[in-house]
Amino acid sequence: MSSSIIITSQSVPKLVIAVLLVIFGFGLFIVGFDQGHLFSIVIGEEAFDALYLHELYHDMRHAAGFPCH
């Protein structure tokens, strides 16, 4: 005969909350506000002219109410 016990608590997991808040901030930045900043880390100043992510997110950025250009 086996007995069962509760191993975990009902509290909200802090680590998951932290990861979700990072996803929130990062996702909001790249879709809503990035003007070449992210790719500039890799390709430098050219990113601010090429605006790869900006073009990819262009229509959604307008549609969701973010300032685009």
Place this chain on the structure above:
Amino acid sequence: MKAALFFVIVLVSGFSAGTIHGLANFVTTEPFLDEAIGIENQNLFASGEEKDTPVFWAEYNAYRVWQKGGQVLAGGILGLSIGSLFGVVFAYSRHVLPGQNHVKKSLVLAGLMWFTIFIIPFLKYPANPPTVGDPDTVVLRAILYLSFIALSGFGAVGFYRVYKKLQDRKKIFAFIGFAVYISIVFVLMPPNPDEITAPMELVNGFRVMSVTAVTVFWIANALILGLLWEKFQPHKPLVKKV
């Protein structure tokens, strides 16, 4: 709480709702975007900055495909982002949200968040189609918009804490307090510095469709998260037999 299950439910619901948002834009905002970009092109031809040639249109069509297709991916990523915030707030507030099941609770929360972090900022800084907006002011406009979202969102959290501390008869003062606070913020925040340079019929039609599509996102996110939460019950503690 089952952490992994909670994490997956939040991400799946956010990404799914965001993808729905991206697809909804094809029938809501996209016709207005095409019209606005058409005006932009005519302005470029009129100013001599571009020439109305087959080469121009080949390049234009190539990047418009990129922009139109990209909005589905952008919707998914934005959905992950906003859905993550929604999931966090839901995890902490579901005990106090009205509703007999998690679908109703998540719909109530989505309504509150839609109003405080989308509608209120939108009333001050509404969406604009291309052709409206000076590139030199884009950073200022981004700061203003983000600041208003933060002021409205944190204000709502602050007045919720006041609401909890007040006795039943006085709880109405928390709502009145938030209304006064956000009205003051609304008046004090600087206006959008840019002039509207597109026909108002186009701009207003675009704004209505923008609100419609974002509303579709919030409803979809709430329904998917609520249904998944109701089915898998991630809040229940994990029981292991020993």
